[in-house]
Amino acid sequence: MPDTSLPPGDGRIHASAQLHPTAIVSAGATIGPDCRIGPFSMIGVHAVLEAGVTIGSNVAVEGHTWIGEGVQVSHGASIGLAPQDLKYKNEPTRTVVGARTIVREHATIHRGSVGGHGLTTVGADCLIMVNAHIGHDCTLDHHVILANNVMLGGHVQIADTVFVGGGAALHQFVRIGRQSVIGGMSGVEADVIPFGAVLGNRARLTGLNLIGLRRRGFSRAEIHQLRAVYRLLFRSHGVFQDRLAQAEADHGDHPAVAEILSFIRSDSKRGLCRARRVAPLEEDDAEAQA
Known part of the structure; x- marks a missing residue:
């Protein structure tokens, strides 16, 4: 800064x-x-x-x-x-x-x-x-x-290496985590996790910023680990705080994962942007592309 x-x-x-x-x-x-x-x-x-x-x-x-x-x-x-x-x-x-x-x-x-x-x-x-x-x-x-x-x-707070697409509108007090991407014409009302990708009006998480992760040297293994955390936090059932604790127990020693968890636990005025619903086939295709 x-x-x-x-x-x-x-x-x-x-x-x-x-x-x-x-x-x-x-x-x-x-x-x-x-x-x-x-x-x-x-x-x-x-x-x-x-x-x-x-x-x-x-x-x-x-x-x-x-x-x-x-x-x-x-x-x-x-x-x-x-x-x-x-x-x-x-x-x-x-x-x-x-x-x-x-x-x-x-x-x-x-x-x-x-x-x-x-x-x-x-x-x-x-x-x-x-x-x-x-x-x-x-x-x-x-x-x-x-x-x-x-x-x-x-x-609004935007961390390093974030891309915000054309015509997007970010509500006051929203936080955007590092290396995330905001799709064009999106209306963002809640905080976006580091490495996340959001789209829509109102915007929802669609996954991780895979292109950005690859460009910045994340290995295939690291990306798969981040995807596993994403699926646990935003695609699984159960109480969110329990899933957060499970993600820390299973993957908390990974620096990028620790960054996501710290971001989620930080004080927020707008809450957390959650994932949109996807069909199983669509999710499988995204996993294959990682």
């Missing part, structure tokens, strides 16, 4: 920065080396742009906003604007965008609120595609991809 205790900028524009003549950069903004700011963009007084940040045309950066090294922000995007919260009274809440993240056209990232933890954070090496919205107090870890028109309500 980006350092949320970063000091204020020095209020200077580095000599190597390139500012279009029509750009408006407020006195007090910090513009680092080799930054480029395009036509008709506006940079607020408390903004800090680290080295190599590229700001396209018609971009707005407001509030106490820190943009990390090498970030690219495309035409019409806005970062650090006030939260869509009627209780907000212009308190000095913050926005942080991590290094090398790409923010595409017309995406919006709102600053934190006093009703939350006062900070909206986007990690390093993320891709925020066209027209995506990140609401106040959201926390995105590293390598997160939001496809076009994704909508995140306030206080």
